[in-house]
Amino acid sequence: MAFKLSKSDLSDRENLVAALTMAKTKLEGAIETFNSRMEAEKVLVEEALSIYNDLLDDARQFGESIASMIEEQITEKSDNWQNGEKGQAAEAFRLEWSDNLDLEDTIIEYPDELEASNLEQLDNLENAPEEWEKPE
16 A cells, blocks of 8 residues: 555645745745845934934043043142042042043944744645655
8 A cells, every 4th residue: 555645635735835935925025125124224223323422422522521620620729638528529529520421332233134044844845755655
């Protein structure tokens, strides 16, 4: 007795292959559309990021000028004042504007493009054997 797919089984497989082919085409198109839109949106994000980071640069320069002004005022004071409570508080204030003011550029990390893995299922189904070869 030979094991063999019936005409109905073969027809069902053909229908599944046709449906999978259309669905695969639709999936690949959707992925391609998503990736192209993601690339277009990256341009807008990069423009906004550039403006933001330029303003951060302005803010860093502002912080440095404030810290420099405070440092000048501190150095005008006597050593006793600088080593005293008021001097220490002024130095802590200066450090807030120089060392502790975190205004580093913002970095955007983008996800990779979408890609579907393992789209060989269609080929696997389409190329599945139709009958069993009886060993001799």
